[in-house]
Amino acid sequence: MPLSPYWLRDNCPCPECRDPRNGQKLFQITDLPDDLTIVERDERDGRLGVLWSDGHRSRYPLEWLDAEDTGGTGDGRSEAGKRLWAAADFAAGLPEADWAAYLADPAERAAVLGAVLRSGFAVLRGVPAVEGQVLDVARTFGYVRETNYGRLFDVRVEADPNNLAFTSAAIAPHSDNPYRDPVPTLQLLHCLDNSTVGGDSGLVDGFRAAAQLRAEDPAAFAVLTRTLVPFVFRDRATELRADRPLIELDALGRIREVRFNNRSISTLRLPAAELDAFYAAYRRFAAVTLRPELRLDFRLGPGDCLVFDNVRLLHARTAFEAPAGDGTGGSRHLQGCYADLDSLASTLAVLNRRAAALDTIAEFFEGEGAAEYLGEAVTLAEHMLQAGALARAAGAPDHLVAAALLHDVGHFEGTGLELMAGRDNRHSDTGADWLAQWFGPEVTGPVRLHVAAKRYLCTAEPGYRARLSEASEYTLRVQGGPMSEEQAAAFAALPGAADAVAVRRWDEEAKYADAATPGFDHFRPLLAALMR
């Protein structure tokens, strides 16, 4: 395989080149010599070793070298990462979830956020219909983006509206705030009241409409990708302008963002022939966005919160009856806010990472964990499950239940961290380091110290050593034997010593062949909660 030297060196995973805590590179690209070459390379133990012309040595896991990218979808923001849709694709129902389930269940949260990324929207049902609640919804996956409309805006009929949104008029499919750059990439609309006649909601997949235009009239599509349109909003306190194309492509020519809002297109200044071409293309695109088969219609009721991608989906509403002056008749009141896709995608990635970590741990318990455990009467998995169950039975806090359950993960082969980062492979450190990807020090601390705690207890507590199992007595010697009095005093002074000793005691007891222990799934919700 031909290797690009600077690329390979830029990806060196050694702790000199990359901060093990956060993966950030510790060198500048200009720190590398101008004539960098590979002097020697060899493959063994699943790794490519490289000796560089400047004397540096790197080791790369072969599976990393061979890894595919994310299937060409990159950060998932272009059309390549989306599921383009027409209304009929949701004949069986909208992507939606109950608010309570969304809050309680990481899998439900992941499904909702995944729908927003892939389909461009999702609806949460049963969100308390109280003012300001929409900000809490946004906070579950990111940060509110404040604008001239406030952190929160009310969508209802206003006496002196500065925007058509604040009237009872119908609004054709459009995206919001195209005059901002950066435009808010997410919008939330939370329905507090929709007791009026009319006021239904509509969504159109702007990427789908743009793709349709590209298929039917590539020249018109091209015009819309290269014409900078001046979007303007102006009131007494605001004067925003952004010159952006209606259809924005990424550097590989894929649809990446759509801006569409006739209300705020200001005067384009181009030669007349170019204006004719632009307006012909624009009208053609606009006509596509109005095709009934592309428009998904639904009605928001109190407690529904629509979350959607504002650089992809176009949203619309039908006209509604303006509230009567005497307070009779229905009314319509939504509260909205803006947020951004990047944090939503991050939240989803972390949820998925945590779910994958729990899956991996579960696989260890079911696979390698079923093997004999250092000559004990139980398997490694039984031993760890027993330790977790003992901690729970003792009324230990969740983080100690988790530490007891996970204290020996460093014995598993697949964690691999110790080899990758060049650390020693003592199983307590290995396990703690691996777990630190998802758990805080309240969990990893006792795991890291559980071997030291045995050596401490054998010194500090008369009779403790005599109660060790045969295997544990054997490993005690490998691990350095009992601590000296001085070592024991230093250990006892550590802030995490008590937790580590508690875990160690459950560890020692968890070796009974006949104990009935719950399965790993029993602990999964507890671990998921600790991962937050």
Add this chain to the structure above:
Amino acid sequence: MPLSPYWLRDNCPCPECRDPRNGQKLFQITDLPDDLTIVERDERDGRLGVLWSDGHRSRYPLEWLDAEDTGGTGDGRSEAGKRLWAAADFAAGLPEADWAAYLADPAERAAVLGAVLRSGFAVLRGVPAVEGQVLDVARTFGYVRETNYGRLFDVRVEADPNNLAFTSAAIAPHSDNPYRDPVPTLQLLHCLDNSTVGGDSGLVDGFRAAAQLRAEDPAAFAVLTRTLVPFVFRDRATELRADRPLIELDALGRIREVRFNNRSISTLRLPAAELDAFYAAYRRFAAVTLRPELRLDFRLGPGDCLVFDNVRLLHARTAFEAPAGDGTGGSRHLQGCYADLDSLASTLAVLNRRAAALDTIAEFFEGEGAAEYLGEAVTLAEHMLQAGALARAAGAPDHLVAAALLHDVGHFEGTGLELMAGRDNRHSDTGADWLAQWFGPEVTGPVRLHVAAKRYLCTAEPGYRARLSEASEYTLRVQGGPMSEEQAAAFAALPGAADAVAVRRWDEEAKYADAATPGFDHFRPLLAALMR
């Protein structure tokens, strides 16, 4: 001049087509017929009149038709709207202002914000060195953009840093948060303490560096504009990824954004030859960013707040002495936050709009205002200045001083709003509507009602009519004469009646030829303050 029909119609300024309150269009582009043509056109009174094939009529000011765009700079975000710089361009000093002057003087604020837009940065001096103050600085021109680092982040040495920024290491020129999309487009860094050795700041104009690369190696430049680089940040609670080019062009091929941060470039997956080409171009660009002549070095002291464009400028710092464990020696503590360029540009545009409005009003006072005023003994300007001075002498609140000063601006020819928007040209409404672009109803209300107030007073107050000047008696009849009792009662019940009556009394008195009145500039700070 050839005219593009759809373009012209899309820009129709009539109140059916465009909401006079906010300039937003009231129709969809698809509402226009497919075969729209111009049936008739004529030019008169400085306007182009058009009769459309669907029967609609439009009138366009010729000066609008002939207007140039913003000189090709559009929204000012691409290199076309910037002043590209090298360090020597600031030999005479940095763009900076004193915090107190910045707060007090709109011109000072405009200068600072203009520097951020054109040069990419400015420094505010004397900002109180207290925690959280940087958020107040951001609020003077926009909204804080919250990220995983918080609304506010502390730049100082941390025990377990998740970012190189939070160590004492030197950091080469870079932009922040390239793994976000949208990336925060502004950054603020407020110095609370810099008593350490080292820790100086540096800035490089990334647009200038990119333009330099384009001049020296166009092929390398092109590679960097079309290679999507995966920027990644990952810690326990975050997993951000954005695939963006290092140099991003707008649809016209102009440099629009630069992202540059080697620490967070993750593994690029491309064929080896493309990787070689990318890394050669990347290293060449990186070398340009390190040229001493491009790097502006300075030191932030307590109370200095640097505001800079994070999609253009690269920022750097030199290494500094880490604080001693015993608390002796110096330390370095900055607080930072992110914000966005769009709101900053809006704030500047509104400041400029207000300054231009004051200039226009001043020109009216000096030009047309010097003409005879309806046969009175004073000019129109003298009349209005006297009215303002009388209001001030009476201890009236600022908004009534302004209303008295400006009550007759509707007599000026140049305001033009009434013709543009098809309103009638009664001077009280004309003046109030024109002023409403900058002033609130507390100023425009009395202006709008000052003619009605005369008609009211002539009915409600015995002897009032007898005191009118000859010219005022004449215009009273043109304006409809005294109110009926019923009209007067309705007027008196209006919320703004008392203010209007007060302004009217000063209006009536302000007709003395020999009165010494202050000039317009005397009132300018009062008007500027009311425009906020």
